[in-house]
Each structure stands twice: as C-alpha cells, then as structure tokens.
Amino acid sequence: xxxxxxxxxxxxxxxxxxxxxxxxxxxxxxxxxxxxxxxxxxxxxxxxxxxxxxxxxxxxxxxxxxxxxxxxxxxxxxxxxxxxxxxxxxxxxxxxxxxxxxxxxxxxxxxxxxxxxxxxxxxxxxxxxxxxxxxxxxxxxxxxxxxxxxxxxxxxxxxxxxxxxxxxxxxxxxxxxxxxxxxxxxxxxxxxxxxxxxxxxxxxxxxxxxxxxxxxxxxxxxxxxxxxxxxxxxxxxxxxxxxxxxxxxxxxxxxxxxxxxxxxxxxxxxxxxxxxxxxxxxxxxxxxxxxxxxxxxxxxxxxxxxxxxxxxxxxxxxxxxxxxxxxxxxxxxxxxxxxxxxxxxxxxxxxxxxxxxxxxxxxxxxxxxxxxxxxxxxxxxxxxxxxxxxxxxxxxxxxxxxxxxxxxxxxxxxxxxxxxxxxxxxxxxxxxxxxxxxxxxxxxxxxxxxxxxxxxxxxxxxxxxxxxxxxxxxxxxxxxxxxxxxxxxxxxxxxxxxxxxxxxxxxxxxxxxxxxxxxxxxxxxxxxxxxxxxxxxxxxxxxxxxxxxxxxxxxxxxxxxxxxxxxxxxxxxxxxxxxxxxxxxxxxxxxxxxxxxxxxxxxxxxxxxxxxxxxxxxxxxxxxxxxxxxxxxxxxxxxxxxxxxxxxxxxxxxxxxxxxxxxxxxxxxxxxxxxxxxxxxxxxxxxxxxxxxxxxxxxxxxxxxxxxxxxxxxxxxxxxxxxxxxxxxxxxxxxxxxxxxxxxxxxxxxxxxxxxxxxxx
Numbered sequence: 001x002x003x004x005x006x007x008x009x010x011x012x013x014x015x016x017x018x019x020x021x022x023x024x025x026x027x028x029x030x031x032x033x034x035x036x037x038x039x040x041x042x043x044x045x046x047x048x049x050x051x052x053x054x055x056x057x058x059x060x061x062x063x064x065x066x067x068x069x070x071x072x073x074x075x076x077x078x079x080x081x082x083x084x085x086x087x088x089x090x091x092x093x094x095x096x097x098x099x100x101x102x103x104x105x106x107x108x109x110x111x112x113x114x115x116x117x118x119x120x121x122x123x124x125x126x127x128x129x130x131x132x133x134x135x136x137x138x139x140x141x142x143x144x145x146x147x148x149x150x151x152x153x154x155x156x157x158x159x160x161x162x163x164x165x166x167x168x169x170x171x172x173x174x175x176x177x178x179x180x181x182x183x184x185x186x187x188x189x190x191x192x193x194x195x196x197x198x199x200x201x202x203x204x205x206x207x208x209x210x211x212x213x214x215x216x217x218x219x220x221x222x223x224x225x226x227x228x229x230x231x232x233x234x235x236x237x238x239x240x241x242x243x244x245x246x247x248x249x250x251x252x253x254x255x256x257x258x259x260x261x262x263x264x265x266x267x268x269x270x271x272x273x274x275x276x277x278x279x280x281x282x283x284x285x286x287x288x289x290x291x292x293x294x295x296x297x298x299x300x301x302x303x304x305x306x307x308x309x310x311x312x313x314x315x316x317x318x319x320x321x322x323x324x325x326x327x328x329x330x331x332x333x334x335x336x337x338x339x340x341x342x343x344x345x346x347x348x349x350x351x352x353x354x355x356x357x358x359x360x361x362x363x364x365x366x367x368x369x370x371x372x373x374x375x376x377x378x379x380x381x382x383x384x385x386x387x388x389x390x391x392x393x394x395x396x397x398x399x400x401x402x403x404x405x406x407x408x409x410x411x412x413x414x415x416x417x418x419x420x421x422x423x424x425x426x427x428x429x430x431x432x433x434x435x436x437x438x439x440x441x442x443x444x445x446x447x448x449x450x451x452x453x454x455x456x457x458x459x460x461x462x463x464x465x466x467x468x469x470x471x472x473x474x475x476x477x478x479x480x481x482x483x484x485x486x487x488x489x490x491x492x493x494x495x496x497x498x499x500x501x502x503x504x505x506x507x508x509x510x511x512x513x514x515x516x517x518x519x520x521x522x523x524x525x526x527x528x529x530x531x532x533x534x535x536x537x538x539x540x541x542x543x544x545x546x547x548x549x550x551x552x553x554x555x556x557x558x559x560x561x562x563x564x565x566x567x568x569x570x571x572x573x574x575x576x577x578x579x580x581x582x583x584x585x586x587x588x589x590x591x592x593x594x595x596x597x598x599x600x601x602x603x604x605x606x607x608x609x610x611x612x613x614x615x616x617x618x619x620x621x622x623x624x625x626x627x628x629x630x631x632x633x634x635x636x637x638x639x640x641x642x643x644x645x646x647x648x649x650x651x652x653x654x655x656x657x658x659x660x661x662x663x664x665x666x667x668x669x670x671x672x673x674x675x676x677x678x679x680x681x682x683x684x685x686x687x688x689x690x691x692x693x694x695x696x697x698x699x700x701x702x703x704x705x706x707x708x709x710x711x712x713x714x715x716x717x718x719x720x721x722x723x724x725x726x727x728x729x730x731x732x733x734x735x736x737x738x739x740x741x742x743x744x745x746x747x748x749x750x751x752x753x754x755x756x757x758x759x760x761x
Contacts, residue, residue, distance in 0.1 A: 051189040054103050054111070055168065056717055058186035066714050069098045083182040086172050093126055095173030098181070101132065102714040102734060103166040103188065104195055105139065105159045111190035113140055113157075113168070118150040120180045125172040127155060129188070133691075137161040150184070159190075164719060164732065196721035201667045202677065204282050206611070209662035209675030210297070211288035213760040214269050217651040218289070221611050221663055222247060222261040222279050230279060232263040237274025237286075243267070247279070253610030255620060255726035256665035260610030285662065285676040294657070294756035297674060299398060300701025301750035302378070305414045306401045307699050308686075308743065310366060310421075310453065311338065311355035318400045322696040325686070328364065328453020329460070330355060335453075337460030338366075341441050344461045350431060352462060354441045357421025361742040362683040364453050365442030365522035368425055370565045370744050371418050372472035377635075377747035378415040379479050381754050383578055388642060393758050408487045416491070418743075419480050422473050423498050427465055427505075435505030436465035437473045439514045442522030449733070450688035450695060458521065466514040467506050468525075471533035474502040475568070478540035479575075496544060503537060510534075525565065532556050532569030539572040543582045554587075558598050562632050565744055570598075574639060592643055599640030602633045603652045611664045611726065612655035617709070622725050624737055627670050627706030630656060631748035638755040650759050657756055660703070660749070665726040671749070673700025681733045683740040690733040698741060703749045704731070705740045712737035 056066040060077045067082060069075040073096045075084035086096050105111070113127060122145070129140035140157035159166075168188060172181055204223035212218040224230055229246040236242050247261035263277060271291055277284040307314060307323055316324035331339035340351040357366045358374070385394050394411045397404045403413035425438045443458035477499030484492040516526035527533075538553035554576075556569030563570035576583050576591040583591075605616035614633040615626060623629065634656035641649035655663075662669040662677065669675025672682070680697040681690045682705075687698040707729040711717045715735040720728050729738045 052191050052194045054105075054188040054190070054195065054718070055100060055186050056714060058115075058188075060184065066717070067098065067100055070096050072096060073098065081182045081184040083180055086175055086179050086181055088175050088178045090173040090175065093171045093173045096175070097169045097171050097173070098183065099167055099169035100714075101165060101167050102718050103129070103168050104164045104191075104718050105129075105131075105162060105166045106191045106193060107159060107162040109191045110156055110158050111139055111188055112154060113142075113186075113188050114152065114154045115170075115186040116150050116152045116184045117144060117146050117170075118148060118182050119146040120148060121177070122147050123172065123175065123179055123181075125170055125181065127153070128167075128169050128171060129157065130167060131161055131163050132165050132167045139166070146181070150182070152185070164715065165734065194721070195718050196723055199727070201665070201727070203284055203667060205277050205279050205284035206663045206665075206667050207277055207284045207287050208658040209285045209287055209669045209677065210671075211290050211293035212658075213293055213654065213756075214271055214289055214291050216266075216654045216760060218264070218266045218268060219612070219655065219658070219663075220263045220265075220277050220284060221250075222263060222282075223258045224261045224279065225259050226261070230261060232265075233278045234265050234268060235276050235278060236272055242270070242275070250610045253665070253726070255609065255613075255617060255622070255724065256611065257724045258610055258665055262610075285667075292757055292760040294753050294760055295393075297671070297701060297753040298393065298750065298757045300673065300699070301671075301703070301746055301753050302411060302414065302701075303399055303401075304699060304701050304746045304750070305358055305374075305378075305417070305743065306399070308359045309417055310357050310359055310364070315402065318402060319699070323687075323699055325452055326454040328359075328456065332454070334455060334457035336458065338441060341460055341462050343438075344463055347464045348427075348431065348462070350428065352424060352428075352438070354421065354424050354438075354462065356417060356424070358418050358743050359453065359686075360523070362449075362685060362736055362740045363442065363522060364447070364451075364456060364685060365440060366421060367440040367442075367523060367525050368422055368437055368469035369439070369472050369525050369527065370523075370742070372422060372469075372476040373565045373568070374743040374747035375415045375418040375422070375476050376479060376571065377744070377751050378411050379476075379483050380574070380578065381751045382409055382411050382415075382483060383479075384639075384642065384751075385754070385758065387578060388758065390758050390761075393754055412483060412487065415480075416484075419476060419495065422476060423494065425462075425469070426473065426498055426502065433465050433505070433509060433512075435470070435501040436467075436509060436512065437469040437502060437505075438462045439464060439466040439469045440522060440525065445521045447685060449683075449685055450691055451685045453686065463514070463518060463522075465509075465512060466527075467510055467512045467530045468514065468527040468533055470502045470506045470509075470512075471530060471537040472568075474499045474506065474537035475533070475540040475571070477502065478537070478544045482540075482544045499537075499541060499544075503541060506530075506534070506537070527566050532567055536568040536571045536575075539575050543575055543579050546582070551584075551587075558591075558594050558636070560598055560601050562598075562629060562636065564628070564632070570636075574636070577639060577643060595636065596640050596643065599637045599649060602637050603648065605633075606652055606655060611659055612652075613659045613664070614652065614656050617725060620725050621709040622707040622728060624708045624710070624712060625705045625740075625742065625745055626708060627660060627703055628742070628745040628748050630659060630706070631703070631745070631752050634752045635748060635755075638752060638759075641759070653752065653759065654756060657752065665724065666707075666729055668729070668731070670704045670706055671700075672698045672702040672704075679704035679731045679739065681731045681739065683733050683736040688733060701746070701749075702741050703745050704729075705738055705742070705745065708737045710737070 142155040329338040399410035481496035535556035538550040542550035558570035558573040573591040602614040615629040669678035
C-alpha cells in the first residue's frame, strides 16, 4: 500500500504561496520501468495527433513554480533540474515526495509520462498519477530504478476517471540512507481534448439569467455568424410568443472573439418568470421580468458581510443553518488570535486586541487597505441614498443581522463591524510610530483549504504600520464620524479622533511602505505611491470637519483607470460630488465635470462591446478581480446618473448588471444564487463544498473575481490555455486567480445592486 499526502499550494491576490495537506490511502501495484534512450523518438499513445501536455513547468525553466515537495524533502532548482534531499529513516514510500497538483485527465484516454531522473546512489522511486480524493483512482503507478547517471523513463497508463485535479507525484520514502534525487524534462501527454479546449458555454443566446426590471433596458447578446439581422422571439413561461423582433449586428467582440448580435426587448413591461429568448433553434436560460429584481440582490450582497465576520459566532437565525459556525479568532484554542496579537518579531514589543472585522477573501487575514475601501463603499452607499432622498432601500431591519431593528440603518451597523477593527489597528500613544496603523493581521503560514476560522491553529501577527493603512483609517474614520453623528455621537467622536490622529501620523511618516514580499500566510497589499491616499483622506476629513487646512492636500482626479484598494484618488472626486454642499463651488463644478467625462467613457466602452461591460480591458487583458472593475466603473456611471438624471447612465448601469448576471461570453452568472448557471465554487476556506460535501457553497450574493487573462493559478493554467480574454475563468475552488471572493469586490456589487434597486422603483 502506498499513501500519498496531497500538498496543495494556494496563492492569493497579491500574495505568496502556502500549503495544505490532505491524507488518503490507495492500494497500488508496483511495476518496473525500462529506461529509454532520450535521443530516440518515442511513439505517441494519445487519442489525438497532438501531444497535449498536462504538466506545467516540467523543464523547471521557471524554478519550482507549480511543483511542491514534502516538508522533510527540501528541494531547489539548479542547472535546470529540480533536486531534492531525501531523508533517511522514514517508513513509507509516501513519506518523501515531489509532485504537482491539478493535472486534468479525461476518462477513457491513455496518458504517457516521461521524465529524466538520477540520484546520488542507486535507488528506486515510484511515479504515481492518481486522483487526489476517494476513490483515489490510479492511472499510473510505476517504479523507476535510478543510478547516478541521468536516465529517461517512459510509462503509459489509461485513465478511467475524469478530473481536473489529478496529482502526479514522485515517491521515494523509506530509504535507509539519505540521497539526493534530481528530476528534469517531466512531461505528461495525452487526452482527446487540449487543456483549455473543448469548452462548452451552452446556449449562444446570452441574457441576464436572473431578471430584468419592468421599466429598465432589456437586451440580450447572441453569438451568431450571420452578417445580417436575424429574428428573435420572446416566449413566456407557457411557451407563448410575447413579442418578436430582429437583431442588431454588433459585430466581432474583441475580448471574446465572438460575432455578436443584440436583441432589444425593452418594450416588454409585463412582469413574470420563466421568460426565454429564442433565436433559431437556440434558447436562452430562463429569466424573470420584475418590478424590482435587484432588491433581493442588494440584500444578499450586503448580507455577505455578516457571513465573513470575524470574532463572533455566525448564528443560524441570521445566516441559515448551513452557514452557522462558532466564533473565529477570539483567543480560544486552537486559535492563537485575535484578542492579543503580537507584532512580527523585531517590529514592536506590544500586542493589540484586533478582534472583529471581516475576513478578507479566500483566506482569513484582515487587511486595513482592503477593509477600509469595503467599509467606505458601504458607508458611501448610505450617503448616496440619503443624498438622493431614498433611505428606504438601506433602512434599519433590512438585513438579517443581530443589530437589525436597533434604530440604525443596517448597512451602517455592518460597516461598523469593520470600522471597529480598523480603529483597533492604530499604534497606541507612547509607542514608536504612535498614531500610525498596522497594515494587516494574518496567520504565520497559509492554512489548509478548507479551514473553518475557529479551527485555525496558526499563530497570528500584526504586520508593521504603513502610511497607506494609516491614511485609509484617516479616510474611513472621517467618513464614519460623518455618518454616525446622527446615531451614536460617542462612536462618531472616536472615529474622528482616530482619523485626525492618523492624518498627523501620516504627515510625520509619509513614506512608510508595506513590503511587497510580505506574502507568506497572507496578502502583501503593497503600495509605494500614497499621494492618492493623502488626497482621499484629506477629502473625507474636510467633508467632516470643514477645516480648510485639508483643502490644499486634495489634488487627485478621477481618471479612466477608475479606483481600487491601491488607487484611491478617484474617491476624492466621488465624495466631492456626493456631498456638494460641503465643498467650495468651484471644486464641486470641476469634480462634476471630471466624473461625467469618465462616466461617458465607461458608457462608450460598454456600448462598444458585444457583451455590456464598462470595463474595457487595457491591451485586451482582463486583470485579477476583473468583475470588481466592472462594478466599480458601474458605480461611477451610477454617480453620473445621480448628477444628471440622464436615462442613458441608468441603462448603462443596468446593463453592467446584465454582464455580471450572465450576459457575457461565458454564459455565466458570476453571482452565487442568481441565475441558472451561476458561480458556486469560489475560492474560500469556509465555503468549500467542492472539497467537502458537508460544507456549504458560498452564500447567495457572493461575487466571483471573474476572467483573468494572466492565468495566475495552476487550475487556470491547466484548463484555460489559449482562452480568449473574456473567457479566462473557471468556476473551481482552486482557481484563486479567477474565482476568489473578496470584501472589496462584494462591497462594489452591493453598492451597484442597491443603486439598481433604487433606480428600478
């Protein structure tokens, strides 16, 4: 019997590598191998003429990327080979391994493994290709007899199972004496479909799979090669034709390569469910037309934040039984945080009570720069609603959270949970860098996937203060003081005091940057240009205090680049136009002009594409978290609507929602629970149903990151090779670069969904 321990490396947005271990047993047959002469051609045994490669970085030109080794088997790449020090004294062959995960296999296909190997003494190793979980189906299990002279080995085996996450491992435990093993030119070929090929996106008729507003724009995108308009028919749930029309030929959509037609059925204003759009013999997924289809999404996308709270039990009464869990990181074993979190060794000699806040994304770190933006968007959504005279959509009692019916709008209650954490990260008076803010708190090393927060046994540390984090607290704290003044004067005062203290500390320490390589156990979130944070913080502080000393530091402008956790300068203009009575008239007029110009550009970008996305990728490349760019750009367009009441802006926002909810090149709703084909395997340590059926999928209203052209994780690299930029996405829990969740992505979705709900009324 051979046992293998699955070492899963997990990478996060702007982060480093970590490992998770799963153990399983499998009975394997041991077969001998015959060395082959690498100079001779080797006959192909695959089903297709092309030798479809399944291994990443098999020549080790990119170092150890995509490869792992057991903790007791340190490895390094030298002279183009991966060499590992195999220890003596282990018992089982699986006690020392080198391997690669996420190998895609097809059922009923032969695969050929080829590699060159040598050792510092004569030994035998086992080459194993198998599935990573029960029933651990094996495609290959072969023995290779190594000598000190490199030899090339070749083995063939048939796969009887289809899986995207097979594991290739070289097992060499049980040695009586230590030795060094070296590998090179590792190749696994076979299968009928190339990695990334043969993807079926379903119907060519792409709609908002959830629903359209009765009084809103209703359009669909149809993949059709015809160069002239074609007929479409809208059917109700009974199959009766409601209306018909002819498409508009949009042409080739650059980001997807699709030739797209547009069908416009906006004239239909009869509410109902089960509508479908038919073009030729193709039928869309069913959808609804409703008076206000976005009210539920506004509530669910905001409800996401209760589910990711740290430091409190998640109660079934509010989250539902599937999502209930004990409190995480309250200093109760096995947790080692967050009630008294020490600094990383050598950075400070105190501890802070950093409990509370929201878990950031797929991991359970808590980051000031990301958290502040998410909290800002929730508070800004509230300020926007008040400015528009509509407080119904964000009323008290809206959300299913413990604080509902306390006389405070629930969106502010939820944002306070994060804001309290931000306040706790400030360096105490009397300490070096007093008033600055620690950049983040997270585990010493990456935790396994899945790991429930209360089961995390990793030590947690405060990471050094940064100017960026300090200014984020200054901005969010000033906004907090403003919105809470009518509900909790004492809390508002705390927020303002912390914000002003942070501002002064940032002025005294304007260039303290978070290191870009601080990415073990958590994301780095590095930012070495904080001029935008100074401008944003000054804007929020001036809006709250009217202290004219801040005006000279407001010097950033919104641009077509939009905004993100790293680039916050645009938020200054958005706050100015949101609260015009708090700023000089000339400043408001200039900001208004800039916001409208950028919004107009986003609308043009959206209309220029076959699928309505206000995010037109630079050089055709989608970035990590591209769906958040879509939502943030829609926020800017929505702000333009608030400023002008021009219906074109409103329609553009609703079409942005169409994109996120299924009217895209993938025919995929990126929001869990919203659409027939909706993302539900997002990368997260809590909601890991794909790995453990006893765990839930993400809750309804969770936004997936979306297409990422760079293919920055092994699952994407193995399965999306050659993807058109708009299709570089896979709904797989291990695809952290395309399918993660994050608080600042869901805050953007919540903002836009709340606007859409308001606009639909």
